[in-house]
Amino acid sequence: MSASSVTSESLSGNAGSNGPMHSDASAAPVRIVDLANELDLSIATISRVLNDSPAVRPEVAERVRTHALTRGYVANRLARSLRSRTRSFVGFLVPAIENLAYSIAADACAQYVSRSGHQLILAISGDDPELEFNALRSLAEARVGAVIVAPSPSMTAGSRKLLAGMSVLEFNRTAGLSKNMVLCDERAAFIEAARHLLDLGHESIAYIGTTDAVSNGRERLEGVREELERRGKQLRQTHIRLLPPTEGDGYQAAQELLSGPDLPTALLVGSSSLSMGVARAVRELGIKVPEELSLIVYGDSQWGQLFSPQLTTIMAPYREMGESAANLVASILSKDEKEPAQVVRMHAELLLRGSTAQPTNMSRRT
Amino acid sequence: MSASSVTSESLSGNAGSNGPMHSDASAAPVRIVDLANELDLSIATISRVLNDSPAVRPEVAERVRTHALTRGYVANRLARSLRSRTRSFVGFLVPAIENLAYSIAADACAQYVSRSGHQLILAISGDDPELEFNALRSLAEARVGAVIVAPSPSMTAGSRKLLAGMSVLEFNRTAGLSKNMVLCDERAAFIEAARHLLDLGHESIAYIGTTDAVSNGRERLEGVREELERRGKQLRQTHIRLLPPTEGDGYQAAQELLSGPDLPTALLVGSSSLSMGVARAVRELGIKVPEELSLIVYGDSQWGQLFSPQLTTIMAPYREMGESAANLVASILSKDEKEPAQVVRMHAELLLRGSTAQPTNMSRRT
């Protein structure tokens, strides 16, 4: 626990007269029936006005509206949803929101769904099947109209059953849960990256990535392997490291890989957290990039520019993906069609910067 | 718009017989009354079982429980909250979730509140008073039990009125909205940072930060100014840049500041986004750190390590702050006391790394 001081101020319970008039959170909200009484109208009429029904005299409508405003009426969405069988929540279930990919997507997504009157309920699975199940159960209880989910590697049967009862949109990863997906063509991106390295003349390429139990992890690895084999090379087992996506794991894997025998001349990293760790290791080992090692990382375009040299990076369009997910959800919720059933596949870019070059014969000796 | 392909698969509407049996999202959820009928019991009994009321025969309870399980009963939280006047949502309103500070806090917070049966509704203000108002209105409609908010610089009167009707917990920033806050002692952190530079012998110190219209922005600036004045120095107006917190603004400000006349020998940055931009500018200008310029940045500890040299960084404990907020909210919602009314003030650390040193007389000439 970090150092912190906790100041507990006992609050003298004067409510009303003086002081900064802080949160009067206890006051019961005004209801439709209150407005109705105060205006000598029926609750039906009030409700109609609040829902912009045309079947109410304009002058009455106006009177209601202004009065609602002055009384600070705020509709109760729970009651509304309950009665009208309408759903205003959207679930957003991801392994970790602190992952920049998901946080950017969430940002875009939250903005866009709010535009159509919906709200995002944030749920974190931590890639733990049990937490994921609990989160899904909670979302189901909240009667979300749809759930945007990046499924964990080993999803429970229970989770699948729950998902079968909701409109689901798979995001970033897929596990065959839905016909709606917003994905990124990771295979293509890593093929392109591998090709870039091969074109430079690299023979010995290593890959550090996440588990292939999630769809995009698998795609990344397969992309690399595929392109190497097409060129008659192969990705040797000793040059593959599949790990949990943490900075520390990336650091350690890079340490091992780059100080053992059988040194690669190029290294591809398939996760942003791993990339940070790898970069740190490379830096600490004093390896000259790109002279001694060509390096392609994944994820954020920002910090890669601060490394010396600037890092060649594979970059997915997270914001657009979040936007796209929000739009898809909106179309699902407005129920135009029976089911839109769309697959959106985005393109990840390979940003060529300074960390890749031809392999030199001064490649590192142990 | 990034390149993307949209594949629209029209879905043959066979529901039931074959195929992967995808989302049966249309099926109406089972209700308490269904269970009641199927078990020849009253809804009251079912409800009691589901709420672990002791007033029901154990064998009956067991029968209900297993049946609920096999039928896949999922409680309707909307109805439940409506009737029992209980609140299960917590609002989380921040300027931008892609800001690492808030995303880490959100992660911790979501995990912790879920542990007490609550859910986080994510709302983004973008520091725009109008968006903020809309978000607050939505949260009020969802009848959140509490809202964790990092208030925007110029909050609307309407927003304040809405907040007056809810339990609010100010997070990271404060605007006098509540007696509950989770903050970071930014003034102390920046005093420490300034002292560090002064102790090294710097006379000419510049500051790039965010607007002083938000509490923590103000605290940072004041901390620096205060410490300088205590030492008989002063923070000259030409050495202060207050900007929106974007990478681009940081870049541009640093470009101007570090290529104009009147060069500072040390630079303090008061925002993580600005820090990235500043770092990029410093790098592009080819300024030698720390020989020609001492640099202290703010925010993330990760990427600062990748810069050459590693950057001395002021680092706030976001995860702990999120955790703390969740706990405070839990205590508010469980209504132990009338109002806990706590102020939690966390300590931000100054991580001394390689980007600060004594000013040399080889300080840069134009």
Added chain:
DNA sequence: CCTACGTTTGAAAACGTTTACAAGACATCA
């Protein structure tokens, strides 16, 4: 003046829960 019709309103029944209250069953005690 009567009928028919369009417009505007209100009464009341839902939505899926929780919960106050009452009632039935059974045992205990005098």
Added chain:
DNA sequence: TGATGTCTTGTAAACGTTTTCAAACGTAGG
């Protein structure tokens, strides 16, 4: 046996909306 109490269950009224249906009120056409 009857009164009393403890368990266990059911009936029905909420919670704050929306929505169906019918009623009230003109207004116009014959």
